[in-house]
Amino acid sequence: MSATLNWGILGASKFAREHMAPAIHAARGARLVALATSNAAKAAPFQAFCPDLRVHEDYDALLADPGVDAVYIPLPNHLHVEWASKALQAGKHVLVEKPVALKAAEIDGLIALRDSTGLLAAEAFMIAHHPQWLQVRELIKAGRIGDLVHVDAVFSFNLREAGNIRNQAALGGGGLRDIGVYTFGGVRLATGLEPDTLAAAHVSWSGTGDGKPGGGVDLLAHVTGRFDGFTYSSLTSMNMAEYQRISFHGTQGWIELRAPFNAGVYDQATLVVERNGVREETRYPGVNQYVLQVEAFGRSALSGVGYGWTLEDARGSQQMIDRVFLDASATEIRPETRADV
Secondary structure, three states: OOOOEEEEEEOOOHHHHHHHHHHHHHOOOEEEEEEEOOOHHHHHHHHHHOOOOEEEOOHHHHHOOOOOOEEEEOOOHHHHHHHHHHHHHOOOEEEEOOOOOOOOOHHHHHHHHHHHHOOOEEEOOHHHHOHHHHHHHHHHHOOOOOOEEEEEEEEEEEOOOOOOHHHOHHHOOOHHHHHHHHHHHHHHHHHOOOOOEEEEEEEEEOOOOOOOHHHOOEEEEEEEEEEOOEEEEEEEEOEEEEEEEEEEEEOOEEEEEOOOOOEOOOEOOEEEEEEOOEEEEEEOOOOOHHHHHHHHHHHHHHHOOOOOOOHHHHHHHHHHHHHHHHHHHOOOOOOOOOOOO
16 A cells, blocks of 8 residues: 555535545545546536546445545445445445444444454544644643533534435434534543433424434434533534534633534634633634544554544444433423424
8 A cells, every 4th residue: 555545435425525525635645536426417526626536336336446545435324334344344444424323332343343354444523633622632631721510512503404314314314413423522532531421301303203212303402411520511403503612611710612513614713711810712724624634544544553533432422322312212202393394
C-alpha cells in the first residue's frame, strides 16, 4: 500500500456529495478513486471535482476494485453493519457513518472482524477530531472549571420531509440515532466516563398507535442521567428550530461550545470559558473536521497509530441509545402527531 490511501464511497448520498467526498478529495494522504452508484446523474456532481473517478454500478463491484484501500459508507442506518462487514471481508479499511449499528451488540461482530483482519474500522464521529473538543477535554482534565457538576447538551432541527429516511423506523430513523450519538458521545468524549444511570424523561414519537416506540420514530427525547461526579441532561429533537449547544458546569466556572456538532456549517466553532467572572473565547475559523477525520483515519490505517474514535467508543454511545429506548418502552408515552410527517 502506498503513502496515499485510495478511497471508495458506497452510495451517492447528499451528505457524501456535500461533505465527505470533498473532504477525502482535500485531505492530505487521501485520494478519492471510486464511487458505487447505478445512477449516472448522482455520480455527475462527484465527477465534477474528481473527473478521473471510477463509477461502479453496484457496491460489490467497488469492494472488488483492487485500487480501493478504504471504503466510506454513508448508507441508511440499517445497512451499516452489513456493508461494513463486507468491506472488511473484502480487505478494505472502513469508515462507516454514525450510528455504526442499530444495537450495541451488533458492533461486536465488527470488532471481531476488525481484529481478525488487522484492518481499521471506525465510526465517522467527526467531532472527535476537531480541536475544540480536544481543548474541552484538556480543560476539564486540568480542573480549569473545578470539579465538574453538570453537563447539558442540546441538538435540534426541524425536519419537514415526510419521505426522509430519518422519519422511517424500518430504516433505523429517529432523532436519537441521528443526533443523539453527538449529545451522548460528546459527554463521553470530553470526560472519558460512562453513565451510571440513564432515563428517558420524555420521548415524543411520530405516528399513531399505543404510544410505545413501535408507533414510529422518536421526534424528541429528553434524557437525564448521572455520571461519576456529575449529572447530565440532553435534548434531541427533529421538530424544533435548529439549535445546538453543549455546556460543562463546574464548581469554579463553566465551558460552552456554541457549534459543538456541525462546526463550520451550523456556525463558527467557538469555545467559551468563564472562571471567576472572567470570560475567554476561542474561535476556530477555517477548521474542517471532516478533512481532519479523513487525515486521522489515513494516518492510522497506513502507520498503525491510534485512532481518535474506536468501535468500542461507538459501542458506548449505542449502549446509551439502547438504554433510553428500553426505558422509554417501559413507560406509557403519548405519541406525537404531525400533519407533515
